[in-house]
Amino acid sequence: MPAMLTDVFRGHPIHLPHSHQPDFTSLRELPDSYKWTPKDDLLFAAAPSPPATGENIPLIDLDHPDAANQIGHACRTWGAFQIANHGVPLGLLQDIEFLTGSLFGLPVQRKLKAARSETGVSGYGVARIASFFNKKMWSEGFTITGSPLNDFRKLWPQLHLNYCDIVEEYEEQMKKLASKLMWLALKSLGVSEEDVEWASLNSDLNWAQAALQLNHYPVCPEPDRAMGLAAHTDSTLLTILYQNNTAGLQVFRDDLGWVTVPPVPGSLVVNVGDLFHILSNGLFKSVLHRARVNQTRARLSVAFLWGPQSDIKISPVPKLVSPVELPLYRSVTWTEYLRTKATHFNKALSMIRNHREE
Ligand SMILES: C=C1C[C@]23C[C@H]1CC[C@H]2[C@@]12CCC[C@@](C)(C(=O)O1)[C@H]2[C@@H]3C(=O)O
Numbered sequence: 001m002p003a004m005l006t007d008v009f010r011g012h013p014i015h016l017p018h019s020h021q022p023d024f025t026s027l028r029e030l031p032d033s034y035k036w037t038p039k040d041d042l043l044f045a046a047a048p049s050p051p052a053t054g055e056n057i058p059l060i061d062l063d064h065p066d067a068a069n070q071i072g073h074a075c076r077t078w079g080a081f082q083i084a085n086h087g088v089p090l091g092l093l094q095d096i097e098f099l100t101g102s103l104f105g106l107p108v109q110r111k112l113k114a115a116r117s118e119t120g121v122s123g124y125g126v127a128r129i130a131s132f133f134n135k136k137m138w139s140e141g142f143t144i145t146g147s148p149l150n151d152f153r154k155l156w157p158q159l160h161l162n163y164c165d166i167v168e169e170y171e172e173q174m175k176k177l178a179s180k181l182m183w184l185a186l187k188s189l190g191v192s193e194e195d196v197e198w199a200s201l202n203s204d205l206n207w208a209q210a211a212l213q214l215n216h217y218p219v220c221p222e223p224d225r226a227m228g229l230a231a232h233t234d235s236t237l238l239t240i241l242y243q244n245n246t247a248g249l250q251v252f253r254d255d256l257g258w259v260t261v262p263p264v265p266g267s268l269v270v271n272v273g274d275l276f277h278i279l280s281n282g283l284f285k286s287v288l289h290r291a292r293v294n295q296t297r298a299r300l301s302v303a304f305l306w307g308p309q310s311d312i313k314i315s316p317v318p319k320l321v322s323p324v325e326l327p328l329y330r331s332v333t334w335t336e337y338l339r340t341k342a343t344h345f346n347k348a349l350s351m352i353r354n355h356r357e358e
């Protein structure tokens with residue numbers, strides 16, 4: 001049995017004081033520990049330049065005959081795009097939003113009953129990347145890997161089974177959508193399932209696994225100085241994000257700076273993760289992104305973080321490699337990569353890069 005996602009951080013404990021979360025609702029002023037400056041994050045104040053060009057990640061209709069090329073283009077230029085006509089029932093998106101709101105609306109003592117342990121992946125707490133920053137992030141999260149039953153029973157003694165059903169159905173739909181998106185993107189590079197050994201060997205979707213990350217960004221007294229979720233790339237192949245109708249997600253482009261992804265009702269945001277960057281031999285961009293907060297509306301988001309089973313080695317697709325296009329990365333499993341990321345954060349990708357012999 002390959003090591004499961006659940007065990008990935010067993011040897012990488014982090015101490016994050018979940019229990020010192022402020023009572024977000026009662027604060028009239030932003031505590032100093034939440035005030036970010038460019039010293040805390042180089043790109044904190046990176047302005048759009050040239051200012052407000054109006055450029056944004058594309059919204060792609062999955063029913064469009066040219067969807068594969070549009071997705072491929074978005075993966076190469078932005079590393080992110082939104083999708084409409086994705087086939088996920090609207091009612092299910094509403095259900096997962098309701099679940100998320102209900103979870104974070106619970107009294108803090110109840111949420112802490114399901115606190116993530118220092119070596120665990122699942123449960124309630126601040127985002128794992130918090131350990132790499134001196135300032136605190138204005139958000140709370142809940143991560144799900146495997147069955148949420150045990151945690152949900154602690155959160156909702158009566159209704160946990162209903163909520164488990166929603167998560168199961170959501171993950172089922174996301175799994176299908178994620179693989180469809182991956183093959184469409186690869187198709188635009190002339191790569192099909194037969195060209196990817198581990199996918200063609202494993203029937204159906206048995207080669208994939210995922211984590212679900214629920215995020216809550218409460219109303220903030222001084223949003224301009226606060227950070228909801230600090231700039232990061234996802235360690236995934238792909239991430240599919242549902243955001244409620246409150247803006248906050250931003251993606252970074254070297255030539256444009258931070259670009260806000262406007263919520264489009266019923267659509268989903270997709271972003272390229274580090275493993276897809278590796279698989280595409282650097283052609284697809286794993287996009288740097290972050291979440292800002294605001295003064296009037298609480299924001300909720302649900303990220304489906306999708307990658308391969310832990311025994312699968314990801315390396316540049318042979319079809320994209322040649323004597324002139326050398327493989328840029330050595331092969332790595334998702335678990336190995338997550339552990340590298342847990343130690344080296346945003347240097348993880350460069351650590352597995354091949355360096356050309358002189
Ligand atoms: C399967 C994953 C992917 C993780 C780690 C583990 C479980 C939680 C994911 C996130 C979710 C929030 C951002 C991130 C950067 C974080 O801190 O936790 C993600 C991270 C990654 O993509 O690296």
Ligand SMILES: O=C(O)CCC(=O)C(=O)O
Pocket residue numbers: 213215229234241243248249250289290291300301303
């Ligand atoms: O809340 C958002 O918009 C971003 C969340 C995110 O990047 C994540 O959970 O990995």
Ligand SMILES: [Fe+2]
Pocket residue numbers: 232233234239289303
């Ligand atoms: Fe992310």
